Amino acid sequence: MRGVGTVLSLVVLATVVATFARRWRIPAPSLLVVAGLAVALLPGTPRIEISPDVIGLVVLPPLLYASAEELSWRELRAVWKPVGILSIGLVLASAAAVGAVASLLTPLPWQMAFVLGAVLASTDPVAVTALGRRLALPPRVQVLVQAESLFNDATSLVLFRVAASVAVASAAANWSGAGGEFVVLAGGGTLIGAAVASVVTLIRRRTEDPVLETVIALVTPYAAYVLAEAAHTSGVTSVVVAGVVLGGRGERLTNARIRLQLHAVYGTVVFLLESVVFSLIGLALPAQVQALSDRDRSWPLYALAVAGTLIAVRLLWLAPLSAVVQRKGGMRRTNWRVPMVLTWAGTRGVVPLAAALSIPETTRSGAALADRPLVLVLTTSVVVVTLVVQGFTLAPVVRRSGIALEPDHTEREEAAARCRLADAGIRRLDELSALEAAPDVVLDRLRRGLTARLDDARDRLADHAGTVPAESADLIYRQLRRDLITVEALELQRLYDEHAISDTTRRRLQRSLDLEEARLTDI
Secondary structure, three states, X not given: OHHHHHHHXXXXXXXXXXXXXXXXXXXXXXXXXHHHHHHHOOOOOOOOOOOHHHHHHHHHHXXXXXXXXXOOHXXXXXXXXXXXXXXXXXXXXXXXXXXXXXXXXXXXXXXXXXXXXXXXXXXXXXXXXXXXXXXXXXXXXXXXXXXXXXXXXXXXXXXXXXHHHHHHHOOOOOHHXXXXXXXXXXXXXXXXXXXXXXXXXXXXXXXXXXXXXXXHHHHHHHXXXXXXXXXXXXXXXXXXXXXXXXXXXXXXXXXXXXXXXXXXXXXXXXXXXHHHHHHHHHHHHHHHHHOOOHHHOOHHHHHHHHHHHHHHHHXXXXXXXXXXXXXXXXXXXXXXXXXXXXXXXXXXXXXXXXXXXXXXXXXXXXXXXXXXXXXXXXXXXXXXXXXXXXXXXXXXXXXXXXXXXXOOHHHHHHHHHHHHHHHHHHXXXXXXXXXXXXXXXXXXXXXXXXXXXXXXXXXXHHHOXXXXXXXXXXXHHHHHHHHHHHHHHHHHHHHHHOOOOOHHHHHHHHHHHHHHHHHHHHO
């Protein structure tokens, strides 16, 4: 009962803090970590121990899946080369740098320093996505940061397994087999994720029950993760691939009502899991510190040195890469503020913490792994530092960089797209009128509605203000309006395919069409 009460208390705490974070317009993960630390320091707070199985199996799959679903195929194809370089090269460089610094500055032997480097080498998709939701980053920059964090798991996992085997078994690092293990982890996870996505696609195309659709959507990430882990491949990669594949097909698999329900349910699940897990990070640190020996009391300085190393290596890696990409893109002058934003967005979070918690407590000989507590404290401390320092300052860095989109950019793009959608609907009405396929009174009613929407969109283009008129109709009206929504949806997809609008605008307008179609169904 005490465990259940602790969980419920965490949910209440996380919900309250996240609500205030949204009201104050500050990053919820950063505030949740601070709140967790504050609560953990209060007298009488129960000791919190996080299980790696709970994080890896319960928390990670749906959060990774939700992040992957937000990725756009189009933008992902445009940045796949730099994503590949960062997912492999930067992870290796970060692990080597952190391992060297930790070996020189901390009491850790080189084997455990290497483990620490492998744990912290990759950015965290959950933290990156949560921090980046409210930033007005250009689409390609946002996709680059998010995709890098999603696809660097295989590299960091191979490094971690090699490092852990060295530390636990006191054996030499098997680098010859590391390449093959990387192929198995990444390739196997990709194949299993694609297979799960294919099966789910077949099922969802034949399902119109909202409850069953919701259950399938909730089970999908867990199925992808468990199957991949059972096959000794990367469960994270499997979930990411399944999410990317299904996210690109979402509008084709279900109707408007089910999409709206899935959006609401998944939004609730993600909100609760993110809130609880970031609170746990703050809550767990004081208890981990208490487990340290006297020789490890300088851990705050060690943590700052490791965090600084990660930031420096990331900046040194991203600066030349960004220069090459910008020059190939035809830019005469290199914008050095782009690598600074990309560097500051590379936070650590849930995934490194789960990896650190999974470090064995004993060696092969049965002796205790004495340096495990320090590695765990340093990992959690670096996660807290990146979430608090970078999290609270990321938005100002983006604004001062000059690469953020103008506040009215998305609104102008959306208003222009609404004009095009209304034009497509009016053209369809003209076709129906010529064929005399419906009563003139109904066609006139539909035309007035579309004309009002067109005028409203034009007003928004002029002064970025206006409202969407409410619509109600009889049976014939609803049938024809649904037909027009189908036409508008096709026009929306065509605009996206022709690169006339961004993926953000496409998703917002598709949701608007879904809401209207759902209202027509409910009348």
